[in-house]
Amino acid sequence: MEHKLDLVALLGHVDPSYLDYQSWVNVGMALKYEGYTASDWDEWSRRDSGRYHPGECFKKWTTFEGTGNPVTGATITQLAKDNGWLPRSAHDRELDWDDEISGSSGDYVVVDRNWIEGKEIHEPAEWNPVQQITTYLSALFEASENVGYVTEAWQSEEGKWLPTKGASDRTAGELIELLHMCDGDIGDVFGDYKPEAGAWIRFNPLDGKGVKNENVTEFRYALVESDTMDIEKQNAVMRELELPIAVMVYSGGKSLHAIVRVEAANYDEYRKRVDYLYDICKRNGLAIDKQNRNPSRLSRMPGVERNGKKQFIVDTNLGKASWAEWHEWIEGINDDLPDPENLTDTWDNMPKLAPPLIEGLLRQGHKMLMAGPSKAGKSFALIELSIAIAEGIKWLAWQCTKGKVLYVNLELDRASALHRFKDVYAALGLSGHNISNIDIWNLRGKTVPMDKLAPKLIRRAQKKNYIAVIIDPIYKVLTGDENSADQMAHFTNQFDKIATELGAGVIYCHHHSKGSQGGKKSMDRASGSGVFARDPDALIDLVELDLTEALLMQEENKAVCSMYQHLFQQYNPSYLQEHVSQDDLLSAKAMEDHAKRAIPGQLAIAQEGVKQAVKSVRIRSAWRVEGTLREYPKFDPVNMWFQYPVHRVDDTGSLKDIDPEGESSSPPWQKATGKRKEKAKEERRSKAEEFEDAVNNCNFGEPPTVMDVMAWYGSTGKEVAERTVRDWIKKHGYEIDRSIGYRIVKKKEE
Known part of the structure; x- marks a missing residue:
């Protein structure tokens, strides 16, 4: 289960001791909903030693039975974000340590190293080793953090000087204090070093118990070093890339050592960010040794000499101020957005508008959202729309263009979905001549988040020539907090990708917020962020009408009269023509009296028909369709009845004066x-x-x-x-x- 590791990793950002009881319970509910085990919840809960009780998680786990409004993995995602976790971009994907990020050769290229001019470095005018090291320590460490360093070296058979394990038992504050007291002799603080070898220092803080990766306490910095180009060009490229460099040090050899802010929350995130950083550097000419990736890596210590050359600080606080700022800049610098165009270029040769998909509502390649409460029959309405497009007929009050449609079923099991299509076809009185125009993608139990589903959908649909893709319902693929505008903007952008890549209309449905909707505008009824209502090109909103007893009785009368008229046409059509007046056709009592004379042998059938007619009226619900359109003028509200399994437009005007539920005519x-x-x-x-x-x-x-x-x-x-x-x-x-x-x-x- 691929997502399991992801959510467990996210919980690494969340400290249970800072959560209240309900938030702790919500984490357990979310884990169970997403298919995790009680052991996962228990293992994470152990971190709260003050409140943890053995066996409590397992006992509580059995009480989570699930509800109509479940606590999902989005809860854990939001908790992680609240505690500093940042979602990875598409390029910050899960990588193995030796993987390379794929992509076209032009991606993320900021620097043309063939044209960039080198930038010289200069030794300090006054050589002050104490100041060099003090500046370095102050820039990278808190006073209480342990620092690893090495002054002892040994020479390999090839004659290369290599560092020993070194020390890590003193804090930055202690070292700075000793440096101020050493009267310029840094050997008294760090130990004497070999001038032919120089000295080394670790740029991430340690726990004082060792110098391995597991001893790193904060994954704050990474080393960027390249010796494949001359020093001046290294300097220019690093600056041109706007790398968030805390300190840049000349190594006394062939390279600069840039200590770059990566600000990772843990080792896993550190690896991913360093992979991303190194890939960007590589694309821009800085080929970096893979051994430099370790967070416990040694770098060159400033303030010492190496084989006759000084190791010194070139600059501090270069480029962007943080990893997040740099990452956003890099992602934006190589976008694939089109250039602006001048209106005069197209004024006399306007591009053709996309052809209509639903006449008066939606064009092909555009997006439509249907919003409504749970009992509106939204799925049936979307099945009706699928059929209308496949057959090229009207959907409710609007004519549809005939073509192929993909219905993405996320909620129903396969058998139920297929039966629904056949039932709706039958209820609409259609024979199904064009059922080959409908493809159904059944994904119940196999759904993935929308940003993962979109490319899979595009790949499967690319050669099918669909003019419409219907996704029902979107809560199954929703990620993030639906009340967050930026998260929902990212979510709805996936529909843009589908529409753009396929040239098809994308239609999807969402639920209303809780409470009465009658007094609200159609744009304000959809649950969550306003992005839901403002993003699509067409918003179709369903609100239930508050039926009166008088209207229901009127509809019962119509249904009973229609039933009697049908019986007369079947068993005694001449009587209907000769003896039944227009007024009688509108009176259930008059039609009953006529039935006793005209079809006495069918009275039992008539009585059963009356019961069924009354029942059919009583199980109906009434709805008003309103909308907000971007491409077409606003339409007049459409009133309709929903009588399982189809909606039928109210052509008689019975519903035109009925108020929506929750909206009264009171002063x-x-x-x-x-x-x-x-x-x-x-x-x-x-x-x-x-x-x-x-x-x-x-x-x-x-x-x-x-x-x-x-x-x-x-x-x-x-x-x-x-x-x-x-x-x-x-x-x-x-x-x-x-x-x-x-x-x-x-x-x-x-």
Whole structure:
């Protein structure tokens, strides 16, 4: 399970000791929903030694049964982001240590090394070894962090001087203090070094117990060094690349040592960022030895001499201020965006508009969102749209262009999806002459996040000539926080990619936010960020109408009359023509009386037909379709009935004066009064629910004491007095049970 490692790695950024109880539980729920084990949750929870209890995670795990609104892996993703984790770009992918990042040769090339002019380096005018090393230590380390360094060296058979293990038992603060007291003799601080060999220093802080990668405490910096071009060009290229360099040191040999900020949260992220950094350097002419990648790597110590040449600081704080700023700059510098064009170039030769997909609503290659509540039959509406495009007929009130359509089914099992298509075809009275125009991609249980699904979809659809791709529903492939504008912009950009690559209309559905939708504009009803409503070229919104009893009775009368008329046409058509007036055709009572005379032998059938007609009306729901369009003028609302499994437009105007649910015709002052009363009622209920939540959760599910509840509220930033908690105990139906140690329990009904 590929995503399992990813989520466990994300939890490495989240310290359970900083989470409140509910957030800790949410992590467990999210892990279970995404297919992890209780052991994963338990292993992570052990990091909170103050609250961890063996076996508690496994006991709690069995109570997570799942709900209609599950806690998903997005919760863990957001917690990791809140604690400093940054999502990897497409180029910052999972790599093995010896992998190379693929890509075209022109990608990420900032520097043309054949044309760039070299930039000279200069030795300090006044040689001050103490100042050199002090500047280096101050730039890279906190005073309390241990520093690794090496002054002892040995000579190999080839005559090359190599460093020993060295020391790591002193902090940067201790070293700086000793340097200030050494009267210029750095050998008194670090030990004497061999002038022919120079000295070395490690650029990441250590734990003082060793000098290996596992001893690194902060993965802050990486070494960029290349000896394949002359010093002046190295200097120019590193500066041109805007590398976020903390310190640049001349090695006293053939290279510069740039200590670059990578600011990784852990070793795994350090490896990925260094791979990305080295790939960018390589593309721009800086071929770097792979051995330099280790976070415990030695670099050249400034302030010493090596074989007659000084090792010195060339510059500090070069390029971008941070890894994040540099990464964003690099990604943007080599974009594939088109150049601006002048309007005069096309004024007399305008490009053709994309052909319509849904006349008056949507063009081919554009995007449409359908939003609505759970009982609107959105999936059936999208199946109806698939059929309308395949057959080249009307969908609701709009004519569709005939062509091939891909329906991406993310929710239903394969059999249910196929049966739905056949049932809708039958309910619409269509024979299915063009069913070859419909492809269904069944992905229930196989879904991946949208940024992973989009390229897979494009690859499969590229040669199929689809004019429409319908994705139902998007919550199955949603990643990130749906209330975050930037995260949802990234999510919806995937639909742009599909539309652009395939030239097909992309249609997808999303759910409404909770609560009444009648008083809202169509753009404000979709759940989550406003990006959902503002991104598509067409927004189709469904809101339920509040049917009155009078209207339902009127519809029952119509249905019964229609049923009788059908029976007359079947069993006694001449009577219908000669004796039934236009007024009688609109009266269920009159038609019943006629039936007794005209078809006495079919009264049992008629009675059963009346029951079915009334039932068919009572199971209907009524809906109003509104919308916001980018390419076409605003349309008048379309009213329709949803009678499983299809929607039918209300051509008779029965629904035109019906208000949406939650929107009454009361005067504004009455609406305001009602809202205030409802708000007060909700506040009272929410306080009771909040107290119940506190009692249930503040002691890991066991009955709490008054002090436990007070501490729970305190952890949320809301301090409450003991007397207040005791008042709430009485007010919300609880009592203090002395027999179990004065703990709060639900009051027993008398």
